[in-house]
Amino acid sequence: MATVYIGIDVGSISTKGVVLDDNFNVITYEYLRTKGRPIEAVLNLIKIFKERVGNNVKFGGVGTTGSGRRLAGVMIGADIVKNEIIAHAIAASHFYPNCQTVIEIGGQDSKIIILRNGIPVDFAMNTVCAAGTGSFLDHQAQRLGIPIEEFGKLALKAKTKVNIAGRCTVFAESDMIHKAQLGFPIESIIAGLCEAIVRNYLNVVAKGKDIKPLILFQGGVAANVGVREAFKKELKEEIIVPEYFLVMGAIGAAILAKEETNGRGSRFYGFGISNCEFNTKAIECNGCANRCEIIHTYRDNELIDIYGDRCGKWSGG
Amino acid sequence: MKKRIGIIRALLYYRYGNFFINFFKYLGINYLISPETNKELIDLGVKNSSSEVCLPLKIACGHLLYLKDKVDYLFIPKIIYPYEKLYTCPKMMGLPTIAWYFCGKKKIISPTIKRNFFLPLFFLGLKFKKNPFKIISAYLKAKEKKENKKLSFDNEKLKVAILSHFYNIYNKEIEDILIGTFKKEGFSVYLKDDLDEKILRKKDGFAKNIRWAFERELYNAFKYYSDKVDGICFFFSFACGPDSLIGEMMAKEAKEKKIPFLTIIFDEHSGKEGMITRIEAFCEMIKKKKSL
Numbered sequence: 001m002a003t004v005y006i007g008i009d010v011g012s013i014s015t016k017g018v019v020l021d022d023n024f025n026v027i028t029y030e031y032l033r034t035k036g037r038p039i040e041a042v043l044n045l046i047k048i049f050k051e052r053v054g055n056n057v058k059f060g061g062v063g064t065t066g067s068g069r070r071l072a073g074v075m076i077g078a079d080i081v082k083n084e085i086i087a088h089a090i091a092a093s094h095f096y097p098n099c100q101t102v103i104e105i106g107g108q109d110s111k112i113i114i115l116r117n118g119i120p121v122d123f124a125m126n127t128v129c130a131a132g133t134g135s136f137l138d139h140q141a142q143r144l145g146i147p148i149e150e151f152g153k154l155a156l157k158a159k160t161k162v163n164i165a166g167r168c169t170v171f172a173e174s175d176m177i178h179k180a181q182l183g184f185p186i187e188s189i190i191a192g193l194c195e196a197i198v199r200n201y202l203n204v205v206a207k208g209k210d211i212k213p214l215i216l217f218q219g220g221v222a223a224n225v226g227v228r229e230a231f232k233k234e235l236k237e238e239i240i241v242p243e244y245f246l247v248m249g250a251i252g253a254a255i256l257a258k259e260e261t262n263g264r265g266s267r268f269y270g271f272g273i274s275n276c277e278f279n280t281k282a283i284e285c286n287g288c289a290n291r292c293e294i295i296h297t298y299r300d301n302e303l304i305d306i307y308g309d310r311c312g313k314w315s316g317g
Numbered sequence: 318m319k320k321r322i323g324i325i326r327a328l329l330y331y332r333y334g335n336f337f338i339n340f341f342k343y344l345g346i347n348y349l350i351s352p353e354t355n356k357e358l359i360d361l362g363v364k365n366s367s368s369e370v371c372l373p374l375k376i377a378c379g380h381l382l383y384l385k386d387k388v389d390y391l392f393i394p395k396i397i398y399p400y401e402k403l404y405t406c407p408k409m410m411g412l413p414t415i416a417w418y419f420c421g422k423k424k425i426i427s428p429t430i431k432r433n434f435f436l437p438l439f440f441l442g443l444k445f446k447k448n449p450f451k452i453i454s455a456y457l458k459a460k461e462k463k464e465n466k467k468l469s470f471d472n473e474k475l476k477v478a479i480l481s482h483f484y485n486i487y488n489k490e491i492e493d494i495l496i497g498t499f500k501k502e503g504f505s506v507y508l509k510d511d512l513d514e515k516i517l518r519k520k521d522g523f524a525k526n527i528r529w530a531f532e533r534e535l536y537n538a539f540k541y542y543s544d545k546v547d548g549i550c551f552f553f554s555f556a557c558g559p560d561s562l563i564g565e566m567m568a569k570e571a572k573e574k575k576i577p578f579l580t581i582i583f584d585e586h587s588g589k590e591g592m593i594t595r596i597e598a599f600c601e602m603i604k605k606k607k608s609l
Contacts, residue, residue: 067590085598120602125595127582208568289355290490310493 003060004053006268007254008045008076009084009247010034010068013107013135014220015041018250019049022060024094024258028052029247038068039278042075050271059266061257063087065249067108074297074305075278077269080253080260085111085123087252092216093118094255095242100212103231103239104248105201105221107134112206126205132197134220136169140176140193144186151190155226158191160184166196194226198234213237218245276300287313320445321347322426323388325380327354328373328409329396331483336459337392340438343455346445349388351380354488358383363585365419371554372584373484374408378415385420394437396430400518403530406559466511470545473505475603478542480509480535480567481552482560485583494589495552495581495596502600507546509538516541523566532563539567548577548603550596555584577603 002021009016015038018029030048034041063080064072065087073081092102093115102113110133114122126133141148162184165171172193179189215237221227222245232239244251257266279298284291294314297305306315322341324330334350341348351358354376362379363372384391393413396405404410413427426444428437435456442452470476477499485491486508496506509517517534524540527533535551542549551567553560564580571578579599581592 067594083594083597083601085594086601119605120598121606122577123598123602125591208572289352289357291356310490 001056001058003058005060005254005258006049006062007087007247007250007252007257008042008062008064008072008078009066009087009249009253010038010042010064010072011066011084011107011220011249012109013138014246015045015068016066016247016250017045017049018244018247018254019053020251020254020258024251024255026244026247026251029244029250031246034068038071039075039280042068042072043274043276043278046076046271047274050274053271055271059268059270060263061254061261061266062268063253063255063257063260065253069253070307071280071295071297074307075299076273077267079257079267082253082256084249085113085125086120087249087256088218089113089115089120089123089252090255091244091248091252092218092242094251095244096214096216096240099214099216099240101209101215103201103206103215103217104219105133105197105217105227106219107138109133110201110205110219110221112201112209112211114209114211122209124205124207124209132166132169132200136172137193137197137221137224139169140173143173144190149223152194152224152226152228154187155191155194155224156229158185158187160188161195162188162192164189164192164196166193166200172196191226191230194224194230195234197221197227198230202234211235211237215239217241218248220246222246273299285309285314287311319347320389321349321387323384323391324348324350325377325384325391325393326351327377327380328412328484329394329405331487332399333394333396335461336434337394339459339461340442340455341392343458344442344446344452348392349384351383354380354490359585366415369556370408371556373482373554374412375585377412378419381416381419385424389424390426391416391420391424393425393427394430395427398430398432399530400432401530402432403528403533405530406557465513468507468511475502475504475600475607476507476546477504477548477550477600477603478507478509478538478546479550479552480538480542482531482535483510485552485554490589491552494592495550498593498596499550499600502597502604504547504600507542509535512538512541527563529559532559535560535563536567539570543571543574543576546576547607548579548599550579550581550599552581552583555582577606 005020007018015032015034019027032041062078064078065082065084069081088104092099100115104111109126111125113120141151162179165175176189217239222241276299281296283294285294292309294308358379361382362375366375366378393416395413416425428441430437439452499506517537519537524533524536551564568578
């Protein structure tokens, strides 16, 4: 019976999952839109893996990451719940041991991780602003009626350059509309947008960081060839988009899960949980002026987790 | 009925609060301190103050509004130079004037303090008490000596210094998130205000050029801790001008010295999850670096 490792990355826009074998080869992976329903997305992933992998496997370890890592971890019985910065760094140095820079742009956040000798030595994440991340590209693609998959390719067809303000998405959008009304072709505007995103990233997130080759570009936005090209042009370096760029976080979580369990076997509840029903209930505690929001998680109407209180009144310490 | 003075538990309270309270206590003046900052006070402040200012000032406005109708006077000293000729921040100096707007000028007691704390407080005392000797003795009694924590660096395995202004950090929630997360990851935490005044007020090198008292303290703390700890976390409020300058200086020097440096900026929209994610990753990074 083969041993498998599962990694799940619940992001703001998409939920990613991956099944690895003992040597960290990808058996199967899946990328789903979260659509604001992380529980459903996680259950769907498990269902898909159940069909693809079958029941005749042993679970060596399960890890969750991403902004929804905690909830996902509680639901499926993860061995390790790790933040996405470390997960991405682990996966990047696994596939490219000599990688020194990881550019990751996801749905709502963008980050840069600086690695030296496979060890993360510095990182930064966008702080108060999410300009230039995947959800903005998504929104623009929708506004222009172009499938997001085609969006980047259009940028490559641009013959002229258009300057788009990249600091703020609101300004970027009005700038795009304005340039369209001046008569610029749509390809040039999209190319300008890709450049603006890269400029914004380098000036805000990657400000003051030592960007050295090899440079990996991962996360959902790496699918956009327009942004890839813009990075290449701006950094004057080769940009490598790994084969599994969409699920690197999930791969990192799975690798970390193996390190965590170290052959002890997993706490994972098994593929059967895709048939369970999960509910959450949020209440505002009126015990004090802090008004904590308490989240109760139920599996088949059985309470399995309480989270969110500061004082420990609900979660018991 | 005895008049009551209100003291806001915000900004400079975390530096001079005990001193002022003791002064009032020994003088026999009735006082009321606003409660520890909570969500209601934050909301009250954010709703009623300019959206351009930093969160600590908005919180201070929340405390002002909370106390407004509960006291006869509000005590908001205008501290221009806490010591030497170094400034506090312009917003702190402007707070008494902001308070006029909320509560009317008559209600505000704001002695102007330029290094010398005694005279302004003496005249303030005369408003309430006739006996000048009593005021002097209350002042002297209130001036207690600050006891410094003994810091040891040798026995701790993982060490992090958190640099931030006292009013940012001494809050239950922030303590839970910031210091709590570092402790959970197994770190010993060192704060700026754990250090001796002598170290914080040093004037050598770049520190000499810093004209803001509390920024000079931050920078000196950074200098002192930088070769003793494994990482430095700089925590500051969005829209804080002085902090963003000093933060940049520290980040640059940290890079040269190859010390892990994490900057966390917060405002009223910051979620605690985002902070925890960054801190956890930072801790992990240091641990991986050390295990090499």
